[in-house]
Amino acid sequence: MSCVIFIEHPTQGDKVLGEIRLNAEKSLNALNWDMVQLIRPMLEKWQADERICAVLLGSEGEKAFCAGGDVVKLHQSITQGEDKSDMDEFFKEEYALDYYLHTYSKPLIAWGKGIVMGGGMGLLNGCQFRVVTESSHLAMPEVNIGLYPDVGASWFLNHLPKRNGLFLGLTACAIHANDAVFLGLADRAIANDKRNELLDQLLANSWNRPAVEVIDDVLRQLEAASTDTFSKLSQPIKDHQELIDEVMSKDSIIDIVNAILALDDSDKWVNKIQDTLRYGSPVSMHIIKRQLDRCRHASLKEVFQTELDLTVRVSRQRELPEGIRALLIDKDRQPQWTYSSVEQVDDNFIAGFFESPWTPENHPLRDL
Numbered sequence: 001m002s003c004v005i006f007i008e009h010p011t012q013g014d015k016v017l018g019e020i021r022l023n024a025e026k027s028l029n030a031l032n033w034d035m036v037q038l039i040r041p042m043l044e045k046w047q048a049d050e051r052i053c054a055v056l057l058g059s060e061g062e063k064a065f066c067a068g069g070d071v072v073k074l075h076q077s078i079t080q081g082e083d084k085s086d087m088d089e090f091f092k093e094e095y096a097l098d099y100y101l102h103t104y105s106k107p108l109i110a111w112g113k114g115i116v117m118g119g120g121m122g123l124l125n126g127c128q129f130r131v132v133t134e135s136s137h138l139a140m141p142e143v144n145i146g147l148y149p150d151v152g153a154s155w156f157l158n159h160l161p162k163r164n165g166l167f168l169g170l171t172a173c174a175i176h177a178n179d180a181v182f183l184g185l186a187d188r189a190i191a192n193d194k195r196n197e198l199l200d201q202l203l204a205n206s207w208n209r210p211a212v213e214v215i216d217d218v219l220r221q222l223e224a225a226s227t228d229t230f231s232k233l234s235q236p237i238k239d240h241q242e243l244i245d246e247v248m249s250k251d252s253i254i255d256i257v258n259a260i261l262a263l264d265d266s267d268k269w270v271n272k273i274q275d276t277l278r279y280g281s282p283v284s285m286h287i288i289k290r291q292l293d294r295c296r297h298a299s300l301k302e303v304f305q306t307e308l309d310l311t312v313r314v315s316r317q318r319e320l321p322e323g324i325r326a327l328l329i330d331k332d333r334q335p336q337w338t339y340s341s342v343e344q345v346d347d348n349f350i351a352g353f354f355e356s357p358w359t360p361e362n363h364p365l366r367d368l
Contacts, residue, residue, distance in 0.1 A: 004038045005060070008052075009199070013206035015053035018046045019199075022059040028067035029059045031119035036093050040100060047105055053207045054215060055104075056199070057127060058111040062135070062192075065111070068118025069094070071145060075324040078315055091311050092364045094119065095304045098152045099368050101126025102300055107211050109219075112136055113192055122151025125185070129215055131198075132177040132186040134229050141172035143280035146323030146337070148287045150311055154295040155303040160184055163248035164237070169288040170256070171273045172280070178235035188219045191226040198222055236269045243270075253289040257342045281335070282342045283319050286350045294354070301368045308365055309356040317353075 005021040020039060022029040046052040059065050077087040101108060101123065110127035112120075116138045124130050124138075132138070140149035140157070149157060149169045157165030160183050168175065168183075180186035190198070201218045237244070247259040257277055265271045277285075291310060295303050314320050319338055326335035339345045360366065 003034050006042050009203050011203050011207055015207040016051045017202055018052050018055040020057045022066055025061035028064035028115055030067050030070050032070045033090050036097050040097050053211050054107040056109045064115035065113055066120030066123055067115045071324050072328055075321055078321045088312055091308055095308055098122040098126050099304050107215055119151055125156040130186045131188045131190050132180045133192040135192055136177050138175040138180055139172055140169055143172050143284045145327055146281040146284055146319035148284055148291055150307045154291055154307055155300055158292055158296055166292050167244050167248050170285055172276050178230055178233050179237040182238045188223045189230045190222045191229040194222050253286055254342050281319055281323055281337050282339045282345050285342050286345050305363055305365045312357055313353045
């Protein structure tokens with residue numbers, strides 16, 4: 001059975017709605033090489049097809065939209081002496097797909113139910129209409145494995161209000177539906193049980209007016225009918241916004257981390273964030289801060305190019321495989337990080353991650 005399902009749905013007019021469903025429930029629809037290689041050609045085909053009015057991106061199963069990339073496979077590629085060019089090629093193709101989503105000429109609707117992490121966040125944020133449900137659990141948890149938020153996060157985290165993007169990257173904070181809309185990481189919050197109704201309403205339209213108007217009308221109605229569902233859900237990021245603003249007002253990564261660790265840990269939400277900072281990679285924390293700073297005014301193309309540079313550099317160091325080992329292979333949760341605290345991290349060591357392996361002329365993503 002294919003890891004991606006493609007469906008073409010005829011509408012009431014002469015248009016067709018394209019649908020993409022990630023189909024790897026056992027791995028929580030984690031993004032892999034085969035998925036990337038299947039999705040891009042179909043999107044290109046649909047972009048050239050005048051019948052296609054829009055594309056709906058979702059997944060099979062109830063647990064996850066997409067739980068990220070296959071980091072266990074990544075660990076094998078790094079540690080078992082495999083040719084690193086295959087690993088680099090995957091990142092190149094994944095980032096190229098994410099960029100293509102961001103720049104796609106037809107409306108993309110993402111149904112982001114369940115777990116949406118890492119690579120799943122890249123897919124979600126590449127879409128024009130991002131829908132979350134009461135089951136949605138968004139996060140960029142890369143700090144826990146010695147990586148950094150990639151897949152375009154250097155773009156979409158930087159476009160969040162204030163310094164929330166940096167906060168989310170450092171703390172791997174869970175983002176549920178209400179907070180996702182508050183932050184601007186989602187456009188609509190719609191109840192899970194209205195998924196079929198969404199499809200039915202889209203197909204019932206004649207699409208004789210601009211596609212974005214059709215989609216926005218349908219999503220607005222479904223969101224209005226879902227109000228009761230989301231009125232019962234918490235919004236801890238919004239509720240703690242003043243506190244977040246205070247701790248993130250510091251200049252250095254050392255001061256930011258220490259300010260968060262100094263907060264009153266009797267607050268369960270704060271305590272969970274502090275636990276992540278105590279567990280996470282100090283190297284990652286430095287990289288996250290520097291990457292977001294340098295991409296603050298970068299173009300979307302520049303963002304993906306610098307992310308590929310950085311990811312290739314990170315994959316050549318011990319921090320990433322060690323982080324994956326501790327969290328997902330041996331699961332001992334005892335990572336032996338290169339440095340034991342943010343204070344100890346050598347600035348020159350961090351600077352080495354930000355040197356591109358390529359010249360502008362031979363960069364793998366030069367033709368984005």
